[in-house]
Amino acid sequence: MHELIWLVPALPLLGVLINGLLGSRLSPRAISVVGCGVVGLAALAALGLFAELTALPPHTRVLRQVLYTWIASGNFRAEVALLVDPLSAVMLLVVTGVGFLIHVYSVGYMHGDRGYARYFTYLNLFTFSMLVLVLADNFLLLYVGWEGVGLCSYLLIGFWYERDSAANAGKKAFITTRIGDVGFAVGIFLVFATFGTVNIREVFDAAGRLPVGDAALTAITLLLFLGAVGKSAQLPLHVWLPDAMEGPTPVSALIHAATMVTAGVYLVARLSLLYALAPVSLAVVAAVGGITAVFAASIGLTQNDIKRVLAYSTLSQLGYMFAALGVGAWTAAIFHLMTHGFFKGLLFLGSGSVIHAVHEEQDMRKMGGLAKKIPHTYWTMLIGAVAIAGIPPLAGFFSKDEILGEAYKLGFLWVWAIGVVVAIMTAFYMFRLIGLTFWGESRVDTAVEPRIHESPRVMTVPLWLLAIPSIVLGLFLAWPGPPLGSLFGMEGPGLLAGWLEPVYEHGFELLGHHEAEFAIFGIDGVLILISVAVALGGMLAAWRLFGVEIGPLQRRGAPAQVNRASLNKWWFDDLNHLVFIVIGGRVAAFAWWFDAKVVDGIVNGIGAVTRRSGGGLARVQTGHVQNYALGIAVGLIVMAGSYLMIAGR
Amino acid sequence: MTITLSHYLVLAAALFVIGLVGVFIRRNAITILMCIELMLNAVNLTFIAFASHMNAVDGLIFVFFVITVAAAEVAVGLAIVIALFRNRDTVNLDELNLMRW
């Protein structure tokens, strides 16, 4: 089977060729069959590879296929080689699995769009590039995938180019991620200059001989991380992601939530060994991740556009993953990447279904009371929200709890504290979203109100198919390890931790990590209680503010003192108001201002300055031939003069 | 006073610079063409000075090449100027900025 690794990326490429070249002549039905079929087949192939990998003993779980030698010059070789190891296999399943469901969903969502073939061409091209990125065995091929996903993202954000906002969003995404990509490219050149190879495993071998904290390693890891910051939209290069929501919703789900934006996380995880050798870079990763997590979540508290809330939530969750990577909790980061891919994909698709139902309205202030009218969407989104909030036993709880627990136990108290704050904010804004959208009175436009309808089967089925893993995936991947396994007296690491162990054990050794005793009735239990408590707290607070007209406690006949407390709504609403509206609102307003004016301003400024200076420099070109001659003479004098000065020294 | 190599070189450099300045300050295309010719001839003088200083012939042969090349250049240059003059009735370089920026 391992000679067939190439099939996995080749299938989506086939889709690109068919839909790209013949798209205008094919019926929409044929286009969707091709577009979804190739990704489905790729998912099956990925499953086959996964099965083959599991059959191998843990430490030999590497499949490698060399397609051909791309560049060979002297002692430098770069091969087009695909690598499947436990880490890339996990990513493979996420990309093809979530990707397939989103392709299917798109059949319904994009129905009747005049760019139908173009859409599937881009989406398949994206899947291809993402698979190349994941499977790459060397930095150059990784870069190929990296540029490819960036290009597709750019094309898909601006997909509805008739809208100016979409075109501008595409432009912004382009400029911002470019900044990161420059760092990434320079990082690769430095890798080549330092190690003389671009093969990832050879780089690992060579890096192992360098001392910990080596300057070159620090520079390389920081530069590569700059690429990750751009691609995964971390502070300060995050500005493009919220605007990227101008693209079609399935695109937001696939590219800007589940897969492409996690490429940065994957990159750092894949290169964890290099980062383990560069403690400074690890600290930077943790800091950037932590700051982004809390910053983005605070903006999410007050957004009214349903997709923007989810976008800021994505930023925040990605920050979580980077924070985890930075403290060395690599398994936990990948765990969260996986669960997040499913529940955030679900939430985005759900929001797309909502937007469809209320006729392309994205403002949550014009929704409300939709729960009964679009039940499938409601229930699946509710599952997604509970999952992301971190309520057991849904998926988000396990991965988030593992990050928090690891951060605490590895001594990164500040990361843990940020994590807890973000957890409460996450629960709040998610249930604010659910409340504003589905609960309470309808605020839908009266013209649209009677025409609200549930989405077709082709859209709701993928929702449910994503909802199932959002419920069980965490439990499944954590079993039989902590926390639940320990409760039942099981031993050993969880499924995912055990699976990824061969990839990480060397790095863990370098960091001096050792298997910490898991004490469900000790510190770990307390940590779990705290994280569940804050999640519930945030949820409850949102529910009180946005969920109900009458507090539930008042409905029951309650004792007097309880009643009085209850009349004051347990003073909860006051506290609630203070914490989330007054304080939270201020923070959010500040963060929003900072984001919109300062960071955005800088990014737009860079673009504008470059354009202006282009126009300005062009004015030197006066059209007068004698000015040009003068330029030559002055150039000569300056050059010869400075040369004689250099040589004369 | 004997005339040394340096004298020739300085003379040639002076001629070169005169040509150079002419290119900057004149406005007539033909005059500029002549200034460029002056620069080329200054170079010829340099070649000859060096060649006779070193008692070598190759420098002298180069001069023939340069004269030939200069002749070809003038031929082509004048043709271009004439073509321009037919279309625009001017050889003033200040009026030649159709394309810029």
Added chain:
Amino acid sequence: MPDPNWSQALRTVAPELTLTIVALIVLVLDLVAGRGRKGALAAIAVVGTLLALGWSVSLWGERLVAYGGMVVADNYSLFFNIAFLAITVLTILLSTSYLRREEADLSEYYVLLLFCTLGMMLMAKGLDLIVIFLGLEILSISNYVLAGFLRTRLQSNESALKYFLLGSFSSAFFLYGIALIYGTTGSTNLGRIAQALQANRDPGPLFQVGMALLLVGFAFKVASVPFHMWTPDAYEGAPTPITAYMSVGPKAAAFAAFLRVFSQPLAAMQGEWAVVLWVLAALTMTVGNVVAIAQPNIKRMLAYSSIAHAGYLLVPMVASGELGTSSLLFYVLAYAFTTLGAFAVVILLSRKGEAGYEIAGYAGLGYTHPVLALAMTLFMLSLGGIPPTAGFVAKFYIFSAAVKAGYIWLTVIGVLTSAVSLYYYLRIVVLMYMREPAEESSAATLTAGPLVTLAIAAFAVLLMGLFPGSIFTLAQSSVFGL
């Protein structure tokens, strides 16, 4: 010194002789051939060029020095010459239908093109500054005429005059440089200059001024900032196939001689000159790319883009060494095919009277001419250095060479400016796919010649992007002759 081995001497310059004879045949046949038969003359020119190309290929692997060490046929010069001849063939293919449309279908065009190529080949083969100068002048004088070939068009006149005045102006500098070097080292032969420099470590300021003057001449020809200002005007006004030719052929030829001159006799002074080249490279990459952003005319945009690429080509010159040289060779080839391909699209979309060059006119091309748009996308990605195209591999090579040689900051500038360049390259892609076609949609007139060029270029760009191995091996084996 008469060369005793005439047959070897003839073999050394056999491709050049072939080209000269074919050019003369075309010139003579023009008298016989009636109007409207010029297509046959173009065919003869193509055959002759291919013949010279075949000759060059057959010389591969040898190192023939002839005419008292003035001319050499080594892999280095042959690599360039094969590239030049291929460029010429593609340019002729671009030209025929264009000339007919612009009513300038004269056989002198092909003769001049062949002579221009002859000059380029001599520049690559020259081991003596005088031969290089003669090559440069043969190339330039033919090129001045070609730039002004549309006699009745003002832009073409202006382009030719500007190019001519500045070109001969810079030639004077170049020649003065040769004179000073000749005077201080006693020779114009590169090998003997190198010997003289080895014997005398400090050749004095006069020599250095000579080198600086020589550098101006080369920097002018490759269009490096601040000696680039003629480029946009000359390129914009010239007939489009000639613009395509000028932006690849003479530039490559100048680099061929530039590199030979600066790597052979000056090896000892490499470190000091590298600083100057470093500054030129950084300036050229920056100015070229930044100014290109603001251009509304595609010919002018590609002119600035060609300036920027001269900057990228200077990077391996700074890096020098074997990797530097071979990456430069690779880059020249990748750039040549990509640019010729892009110009093929430009020519196909242009209209009679040199119209149809506004970038805005490319809107919606993805719907009206999907194949052209796809090809243009490929070329733009390649120029921007995006995988999996030739341009990406080429950029990777030159920057690797720079990093290996320790020029990290130059690489940073290079990567940053290519990020800037993507802005204007991808703007065309976006226009083609993400805008509605304009009202008065410019219907492309699909003629065979440019389409063939387009197909060959696209094939080469993809081949060099996906399977660069063999070309790079060729480039490497061309270094050792140096």
